Amino acid sequence: MVGIGPGGAGHLTPAARRALEEAEVWAGYAGFLPAVDELRGEKRVITTGMTGEVERCRRAVEAAQNGDTVAVISSGDAGVYGMAGLVLQLLGEREISVEVVPGVTAATAAAAALGAPLMHDFACISLSDLLTPWETIAARLEAAARADFVTVLYNPKSKRRQEGVARSREIFLRHRVPATPVGVVREAGRETQEAAIYRLENLLEAPVDMLTTLIIGNSQTYVAAGRMITPRGYENKTGFNEERVMGG
Ligand code: SAH
Numbered sequence: 001m002v003g004i005g006p007g008g009a010g011h012l013t014p015a016a017r018r019a020l021e022e023a024e025v026w027a028g029y030a031g032f033l034p035a036v037d038e039l040r041g042e043k044r045v046i047t048t049g050m051t052g053e054v055e056r057c058r059r060a061v062e063a064a065q066n067g068d069t070v071a072v073i074s075s076g077d078a079g080v081y082g083m084a085g086l087v088l089q090l091l092g093e094r095e096i097s098v099e100v101v102p103g104v105t106a107a108t109a110a111a112a113a114l115g116a117p118l119m120h121d122f123a124c125i126s127l128s129d130l131l132t133p134w135e136t137i138a139a140r141l142e143a144a145a146r147a148d149f150v151t152v153l154y155n156p157k158s159k160r161r162q163e164g165v166a167r168s169r170e171i172f173l174r175h176r177v178p179a180t181p182v183g184v185v186r187e188a189g190r191e192t193q194e195a196a197i198y199r200l201e202n203l204l205e206a207p208v209d210m211l212t213t214l215i216i217g218n219s220q221t222y223v224a225a226g227r228m229i230t231p232r233g234y235e236n237k238t239g240f241n242e243e244r245v246m247g248g
Pocket residue numbers: 006007074075076077078079080081082104105106107110153154155156157185186187188189190209210211212213214
């Protein structure tokens with residue numbers, strides 16, 4: 001199980017690259033294979049569309065059972081809303097040797113584009129209600145908002161689901177001030193990356209799609225010179241001499 005990072009070649013780890021090169025068969029969502037296409041060569045590729053995840057993983061497990069070395073490819077990290085869990089579930093008790101190769105996940109790629117918003121405790125929540133009922137998602141949003149977690153939103157929108165960001169905003173507005181910074185990053189870690197910081201109250205102005213990750217600040221998060229910062233608490237200790245400049 002190989003996480004190939006957020007898309008740019010610079011964020012593909014050497015271990016992930018080696019695993020991709022060593023594999024005889026690749027299994028992955030066709031939509032992101034171009035990111036690693038130069039490594040593909042003559043390898044057999046198991047692709048099905050976005051909805052064919054279970055079938056694709058089943059075929060990957062079959063190939064592994066037949067003795068092939070298979071790389072199951074996920075974007076970001078394979079174990080964060082990726083394929084690693086499903087593959088391990090399908091493998092069950094079978095004694096096939098497995099390696100999970102970690103990758104740069106969208107949360108940290110987006111955070112890097114914004115500044116340092118994840119310096120304190122944070123929660124990741126996927127807004128996809130394909131596999132999780134919305135009531136569960138809403139309860140987790142509510143809990144994260146109440147507990148003052150910086151909150152990363154994956155899968156904010158798809159063609160079928162348009163309301164997730166608006167509903168999340170409403171929930172957070174019950175617990176955080178309207179000026180709370182929200183970082184919105186599209187295609188993090190790629191040449192086409194776009195990053196902007198909104199206020200929670202203005203969040204509906206932000207363009208959001210399937211390739212966007214949102215980071216909602218906690219009660220301490222602020223913006224200085226366009227950089228989003230969640231303080232860890234050093235400023236409360238003696239010896240912290242930097243002047244804290246409030247902005248945004
Ligand atoms: N395994 C992946 C997450 C897959 S879920 C990882 O660890 O990053 C798909 C969601 O990830 C997208 O809807 C989006 O919210 C986020 N995502 C993936 N790649 C991204 C990128 N390059 N920039 C911003 N968000 C991204």
